[in-house]
Amino acid sequence: MTDDTETSQTSLYEHSAYYKGIIKRSLRYLDTGYPLHFTGPSGIGKTTLALHIAKQRKRPVMLINGNKDLSTEDFIGAFTGYKRRKLKDNYVRSVHKIEENVTESWSDGRLLEAVKKGYTLVYDEFTRSKPEINNIFLPILEEKILPLYGTKQKRSFIKVHPDFSVIFTSNPVEYAGVYKTQDALLDRMVTLTLGSLEKEAEITAVINKTEIEREKAQAIVEFMMKIRKLCHTSQDFQGPSLRASIMIAELAKRYDIPINGSNEEFNQLCFDITWFPLQACMEDKHKQRAKRQLVQECKKITLG
Numbered sequence: 684m685t686d687d688t689e690t691s692q693t694s695l696y697e698h699s700a701y702y703k704g705i706i707k708r709s710l711r712y713l714d715t716g717y718p719l720h721f722t723g724p725s726g727i728g729k730t731t732l733a734l735h736i737a738k739q740r741k742r743p744v745m746l747i748n749g750n751k752d753l754s755t756e757d758f759i760g761a762f763t764g765y766k767r768r769k770l771k772d773n774y775v776r777s778v779h780k781i782e783e784n785v786t787e788s789w790s791d792g793r794l795l796e797a798v799k800k801g802y803t804l805v806y807d808e809f810t811r812s813k814p815e816i817n818n819i820f821l822p823i824l825e826e827k828i829l830p831l832y833g834t835k836q837k838r839s840f841i842k843v844h845p846d847f848s849v850i851f852t853s854n855p856v857e858y859a860g861v862y863k864t865q866d867a868l869l870d871r872m873v874t875l876t877l878g879s880l881e882k883e884a885e886i887t888a889v890i891n892k893t894e895i896e897r898e899k900a901q902a903i904v905e906f907m908m909k910i911r912k913l914c915h916t917s918q919d920f921q922g923p924s925l926r927a928s929i930m931i932a933e934l935a936k937r938y939d940i941p942i943n944g945s946n947e948e949f950n951q952l953c954f955d956i957t958w959f960p961l962q963a964c965m966e967d968k969h970k971q972r973a974k975r976q977l978v979q980e981c982k983k984i985t986l987g
């Protein structure tokens with residue numbers, strides 16, 4: 684993450700009472716030794732917030748992205764090859780002595796490194812990894828040890844560094860589609876559910892991220908809020924996210940597209956960015972009507 688990005692995010696977090704509260708509480712939970720878990724729909728800023736909080740702890744931050752291929756070796760480490768040491772003793776001319784030593788070389792996995800050195804770990808989208816892989820967090824969180832069995836290591840476990848902490852993120856929609864989150868693991872974390880941003884907070888985020896003028900950011904966010912109201916199904920599918928507002932602002936700025944519904948390019952941009960996430964939050968029978976409403980709402984925007 685660049686310094687610029689960090690500055691822009693800090694600005695939203697510093698000016699929003701909602702975020703200031705979350706950050707303060709989160710740091711307390713982490714400092715007391717409880718892992719944190721941000722859950723909520725895609726694109727509302729879970730990862731960004733997790734990384735921001737992790738950085739506040741003044742410990743090195745490690746990011747791991749959950750995925751189905753993540754293995755125990757990735758987490759703990761593995762023997763990666765052999766080290767050969769050859770000593771040739773020719774001290775006495777007539778005597779040749781060769782001593783050869785072959786040892787396996789071990790390289791630490793990312794979790795082992797974080798646990799050993801007391802890093803703050805951000806484990807993003809952890810529910811995308813297989814539950815049996817995530818089980819390794821149970822002894823870490825409960826007994827404060829990382830077991831090394833199955834790794835041919837001499838030690839059977841290592842102690843967790845007192846400064847080690849974890850922030851998990853997940854998207855509830857994925858619980859059903861990917862792997863069911865283990866209740867035992869969830870039971871050991873403090874889970875905070877993040878909802879959509881309030882209007883002012885979203886406008887600030889869009890301005891900070893894209894440096895677009897305020898009135899343009901406001902027009903985009905107000906449009907997006909109307910579009911989200913067209914959603915019919917569960918609250919987990921909230922339609923176009925903050926990411927969608929940022930995309931429209933970024934593209935309009937980059938290609939000098941006026942934020943104006945009378946402009947064909949702008950209409951197309953609105954549609955391209957919002958239709959797919961919008962149609963995902965409703966049943967088929969509502970889609971045609973929602974499509975017409977989306978086009979109409981976009982045409983109503985009248986900024987230069």
Ligand SMILES: Nc1ncnc2c1ncn2[C@@H]1O[C@H](COP(=O)(O)OP(=O)(O)OP(=O)(O)O)[C@@H](O)[C@H]1O
Binds near residue numbers: 693724727732892929
């Ligand atoms: N406070 C903020 N200020 C400015 N931009 C932000 C802020 N929070 C998030 N963003 C931007 O919004 C977008 C989505 O954020 P992020 O990736 O953190 O969301 P997420 O909830 O983790 O999404 P996903 O579940 O899809 O991984 C990113 O482009 C990010 O840079």
